[in-house]
Amino acid sequence: MSESAVQELQTPQVSGTARPAGALDARLAQLDLPQGGFSARARADALSRLRAAGLPGPRDEYWRYTDPRPFTAASPQALPVDGGPESPLFAARDKLTLVFVDGLFDAAASDDLSLEGVEITTLAQADQAGSHWAADLYGALELAGQSPVSRPFATLNTAAARDGLLIRVTGKPAKPVHVLHRRGSEGADAVWHHVIRVESGAELTLLESGVVGARSNGVIEADLAQGAKLHHITAKRANDPKVGLSHLFARVGAEAVLKSFALVVNGTTMRHEAIVDMVGDDAVAHVAAAVLGDGNVGPFHHDDTVFITHGALRGESRQVFKKVLKNGAVGVFQGKILVKNGAQKTDGYQISQALLLDEASQFLAKPELEIYADDVKCSHGSTTGAIDEDALFYLRSRGVPHERAIVFLVLSFLADALEEVEDETLRDEINERLDAWLTDRPRG
Amino acid sequence: MLKINNLHVKLEEEDKQILKGLTLEVPAGEVHAIMGPNGSGKSTLSYVLSGRDGYEVTEGSATLEGASLLDMEPEERAAAGLFLAFQYPVEIPGVGNMTFLRTAVNAQRKARGEAELTAGEFLKVVRAKAADLQISPDMLKRPVNVGFSGGEKKRNEILQMAMLEPRMCIMDETDSGLDVDAMRLVSDGVNALRSPDRSFLVITHYQRLLSHIQPDVVHIMANGRIIKSGGPDLALEVEENGYGDLLAEAG
Numbered sequence: 001m002s003e004s005a006v007q008e009l010q011t012p013q014v015s016g017t018a019r020p021a022g023a024l025d026a027r028l029a030q031l032d033l034p035q036g037g038f039s040a041r042a043r044a045d046a047l048s049r050l051r052a053a054g055l056p057g058p059r060d061e062y063w064r065y066t067d068p069r070p071f072t073a074a075s076p077q078a079l080p081v082d083g084g085p086e087s088p089l090f091a092a093r094d095k096l097t098l099v100f101v102d103g104l105f106d107a108a109a110s111d112d113l114s115l116e117g118v119e120i121t122t123l124a125q126a127d128q129a130g131s132h133w134a135a136d137l138y139g140a141l142e143l144a145g146q147s148p149v150s151r152p153f154a155t156l157n158t159a160a161a162r163d164g165l166l167i168r169v170t171g172k173p174a175k176p177v178h179v180l181h182r183r184g185s186e187g188a189d190a191v192w193h194h195v196i197r198v199e200s201g202a203e204l205t206l207l208e209s210g211v212v213g214a215r216s217n218g219v220i221e222a223d224l225a226q227g228a229k230l231h232h233i234t235a236k237r238a239n240d241p242k243v244g245l246s247h248l249f250a251r252v253g254a255e256a257v258l259k260s261f262a263l264v265v266n267g268t269t270m271r272h273e274a275i276v277d278m279v280g281d282d283a284v285a286h287v288a289a290a291v292l293g294d295g296n297v298g299p300f301h302h303d304d305t306v307f308i309t310h311g312a313l314r315g316e317s318r319q320v321f322k323k324v325l326k327n328g329a330v331g332v333f334q335g336k337i338l339v340k341n342g343a344q345k346t347d348g349y350q351i352s353q354a355l356l357l358d359e360a361s362q363f364l365a366k367p368e369l370e371i372y373a374d375d376v377k378c379s380h381g382s383t384t385g386a387i388d389e390d391a392l393f394y395l396r397s398r399g400v401p402h403e404r405a406i407v408f409l410v411l412s413f414l415a416d417a418l419e420e421v422e423d424e425t426l427r428d429e430i431n432e433r434l435d436a437w438l439t440d441r442p443r444g
Numbered sequence: 445m446l447k448i449n450n451l452h453v454k455l456e457e458e459d460k461q462i463l464k465g466l467t468l469e470v471p472a473g474e475v476h477a478i479m480g481p482n483g484s485g486k487s488t489l490s491y492v493l494s495g496r497d498g499y500e501v502t503e504g505s506a507t508l509e510g511a512s513l514l515d516m517e518p519e520e521r522a523a524a525g526l527f528l529a530f531q532y533p534v535e536i537p538g539v540g541n542m543t544f545l546r547t548a549v550n551a552q553r554k555a556r557g558e559a560e561l562t563a564g565e566f567l568k569v570v571r572a573k574a575a576d577l578q579i580s581p582d583m584l585k586r587p588v589n590v591g592f593s594g595g596e597k598k599r600n601e602i603l604q605m606a607m608l609e610p611r612m613c614i615m616d617e618t619d620s621g622l623d624v625d626a627m628r629l630v631s632d633g634v635n636a637l638r639s640p641d642r643s644f645l646v647i648t649h650y651q652r653l654l655s656h657i658q659p660d661v662v663h664i665m666a667n668g669r670i671i672k673s674g675g676p677d678l679a680l681e682v683e684e685n686g687y688g689d690l691l692a693e694a695g
Binding site: 388389390391393394395396397398399400401402404405408409411412413414415416418 | 494495496497517518519521522523527528530533534536537538539544545547548549551552555587604608
């Protein structure tokens with residue numbers, strides 16, 4: 001692969017300039033802010049933080065590669081409700097499916113909430129009462145994740161989310177929890193907020209799929225106790241021109257394992273942030289994404305922004321981001337590994353790579369390392385390249401048609417990211433789906 | 445089978461003439477070897493015949509059973525029966541060897557209007573042929589050439605050749621990087637494929653391979669053309685005396 005390394009070693013500047021309140025007020029006016037309940041205090045705090053900081057503007061350093069205006073506009077552009085033809089991913093798998101329509105839980109369409117080893121309530125339901133176990137976490141991990149870089153849309157989410165799941169995992173449930181999103185109205189501005197607490201030694205697989213709102217803002221706060229394990233896989237509807245933001249705030253305890261993987265295909269203007277705080281010794285956190293963007297399907301701009309903090313001994317973190325871009329698609333990666341003083345024997349790895357299928361596409365990368373411990377192993381790399389002509393010729397010389405050969409090479413490029421999906425059946429299913437998307441086979 | 449007439453080829457990027465009027469014919473069922481000093485254009489010939497980008501044919505022709513190769517895409521040449529065993533087989537992470545091979549076999553069958561092999565049919569054939577080449581089931585499952593040793597890569601090339609059943613096989617320094625045992629395995633694989641309607645063009649630096657794969661004709665290539673052709677003895681002569689005399693003779 002012809003590669004040119006892109007490296008910039010800059011610390012993003014936190015912008016402290018408050019913005020005119022007009023845009024924020026207009027944005028808030030469109031949202032139905034919840035009142036009362038166990039989360040009331042966290043919401044009130046979030047609202048005041050948001051008013052103090054304001055929403056970001058296009059000149060913010062942290063928004064250098066992604067224009068925040070689609071997210072600050074008072075309301076989203078309407079989209080068709082069905083999101084286009086496609087069978088849901090994870091269809092063949094036994095799972096507990098919980099349906100969210102425009103960010104609100106739909107009990108009638110969902111499976112029963114009971115699953116051995118897991119306690120599930122919805123945020124809206126829990127907020128009927130003044131206390132809940134999630135009170136210690138709701139907005140707390142989000143708040144902790146505001147430093148050193150502010151993430152105002154997550155704060156907005158804490159203030160405005162009307163629903164979500166509060167999941168407490170105490171055992172090893174027999175099947176994954178699956179959040180299936182549906183779009184109920186064309187102009188839906190969906191905001192949801194999940195809180196997940198995985199208790200010591202417990203394990204959960206969380207799947208996300210479906211059609212989110214025309215504009216969406218989702219937050220997951222995940223707290224992993226000692227030896228806990230959370231496997232998170234998200235694959236929203238492909239070819240759906242949504243605008244979206246998502247944040248994963250995770251606190252990873254000793255010997256706990258977090259694995260988060262996203263599959264993104266076409267049509268989206270989206271920023272996903274993963275903010276992972278590795279607080280316990282021997283913690284493991286892997287964050288990965290496989291992204292396909294074809295600008296001809298619709299404007300494509302996908303931003304992965306990752307901030308992993310090693311605050312304890314022998315932590316292992318991996319960031320694996322692969323983006324395949326064509327026809328003017330834009331991919332962004334801002335990834336950081338921060339190793340705090342004392343976090344010895346940290347093993348941090350970060351790779352971000354783009355495969356540009358034409359000259360109209362762009363990949364913007366800002367990989368960063370900031371290390372205050374002296375006995376660590378950290379590496380990062382970022383490459384942008386085209387299809388490997390040698391490999392292409394090799395395949396074609398065996399009779400593989402040009403288009404098919406390209407598909408093979410794209411799948412080959414994405415393979416490292418897919419490796420981060422631990423479940424082999426699931427990985428094969430995703431690979432099969434990617435293959436179908438790439439070859440444009442009809443999917444049933 | 446393969447007819448090359450007065451072939452002139454230059455590099456697209458640097459306006460450098462590599463082949464300067466090469467003429468060669470390999471009849472059906474024969475094995476021809478090409479030897480020649482470094483830089484004589486042997487690998488270029490194999491790439492131009494199989495359709496790699498970066499070369500410009502300025503004059504001459506190359507036909508496979510009467511069909512002009514030079515107008516075809518690489519995959520069309522493959523479907524027409526041409527196969528190139530690479531000097532450096534390419535690693536393709538994330539794509540299973542078996543998946544790749546089945547895709548290639550069926551794409552060629554489809555292009556020729558033949559029925560595609562089912563997964564079961566394919567598996568049966570590939571397992572048998574892999575066993576002959578001492579290619580383990582594990583190697584079949586692994587990504588194409590990834591983590592393969594030099595010898596394994598070359599055996600994998602011969603497996604592809606055996607599965608694709610080409611009419612015209614070009615082998616570009618298949619012996620490079622092989623130990624004695626691997627060379628025997630590869631040669632046995634090639635010899636097993638010899639048949640009256642299949643031809644081979646074996647490019648090599650060393651006579652040793654040719655003692656395993658007996659050629660009908662040996663060609664000496666220098667400065668972009670064939671300067672001398674002869675029987676298997678010609679290879680022995682080169683091994684003993686080098687190219688000096690032959691080059692001087694050709695002027």
